[in-house]
Amino acid sequence: MRRLLVASLLALSASGAFAAEIPGLPKISTERREQLVRDGFRYDKLPPELRARIDQDETQRLCTEYRNEPPPEVAAHIEKLARDSIVFPQDGNFLGDWKKGEALSLNGYGLRMGDDPKRQVGGNCYACHEMSPTELSYGTLGPSLKAYGKLRDYDREAIKEAYIKIYNPNATVACSTMPRFGTNKILSIDDIRHILAFLFDPESPVNRAE
Ligand code: HEC
Numbered sequence: 025m026r027r028l029l030v031a032s033l034l035a036l037s038a039s040g041a042f043a044a045e046i047p048g049l050p051k052i053s054t055e056r057r058e059q060l061v062r063d064g065f066r067y068d069k070l071p072p073e074l075r076a077r078i079d080q081d082e083t084q085r086l087c088t089e090y091r092n093e094p095p096p097e098v099a100a101h102i103e104k105l106a107r108d109s110i111v112f113p114q115d116g117n118f119l120g121d122w123k124k125g126e127a128l129s130l131n132g133y134g135l136r137m138g139d140d141p142k143r144q145v146g147g148n149c150y151a152c153h154e155m156s157p158t159e160l161s162y163g164t165l166g167p168s169l170k171a172y173g174k175l176r177d178y179d180r181e182a183i184k185e186a187y188i189k190i191y192n193p194n195a196t197v198a199c200s201t202m203p204r205f206g207t208n209k210i211l212s213i214d215d216i217r218h219i220l221a222f223l224f225d226p227e228s229p230v231n232r233a234e
Contacts, residue, residue: 054089074137087199099198106194109207118183118220125222126229128215129155135210147190147211147219152202155222156229166202173224174231183224190216 052060062068065078083102086094094102131146133139150159152166176182188195191206205211211219222228 083194083198090199092199092201094198102198103195106192106204106207107188109204110188110191110195111206111213112187113213113217118180118187118217119224120214120217120219120221122218122221122225122228122230125218125220126156128211128219129222130159145210147205147215149219157233158229169223169230171231171233173226173228174233176224178224178226183220186220186223187216190219 061078065074067075067078070078080088083105086098086102090098128144128147129149131144132148132151133143134145149155149169150162152163154162154164154168154170155172157170172186173182185196189202190211192204193200193202194204203210206213206216223230225231
């Protein structure tokens with residue numbers, strides 16, 4: 025347990041080749057840190073889908089290396105990778121059913137060991153965002169999304185931008201901490217449409233704030 029905790033702390037503090045400079049903790053190389061994470065999670069015994077959760081992809085590796093502040097050319101490269109991964113709805117329709125979107129925004133199920141693969145995975149948006157003013161429990165890591173559509177006059181370009189944001193937030197903020205819901209197949213295109221309706225339908229409680 026202690027080993028796991030140390031490994032997780034090191035992973036969180038991750039950055040350049042010799043960057044884990046935290047007072048009281050030893051200075052270690054990126055390679056050593058990666059090894060500690062693997063050891064902590066018994067990497068060799070994990071099924072491939074869980075190994076994939078530990079292996080950093082190019083975006084994560086670059087954001088780690090530059091401590092989430094990549095120079096402009098690296099940021100542009102990451103943003104392009106993200107943009108190229110986005111699949112838009114073929115029929116050009118971005119809005120689904122806001123009630124389903126509300127349920128998905130509240131739902132934090134999924135991506136854990138032992139989860140039922142047949143159960144709907146949620147977006148867990150409230151973990152980081154305020155949305156409907158009727159929901160009092162929300163996190164503040166991300167900006168408030170209260171009255172999101174109303175404040176943008178339900179503009180079609182704004183809807184498309186929000187689709188991009190949810191599908192892959194790194195397309196606009198290279199080292200965003202928001203999950204890449206579409207690219208990482210957490211949510212389907214239909215799920216994202218429902219959530220967009222929750223943000224953009226004038227009837228949605230998100231837009232009926234005082
Ligand atoms: C782990 C925290 C986290 C989760 C979960 C999360 N977000 Fe975010 N979100 C952020 C952060 C941080 C930002 C601001 C940085 C950025 O733009 O990438 C953000 C930005 C946004 C923006 C752009 C806001 C603006 O400035 O106009 C939208 C829209 C958004 N999130 C929607 C969602 C939706 C919908 C969900 C659920 C499907 C969600 N987020 C889940 C952290 C999160």
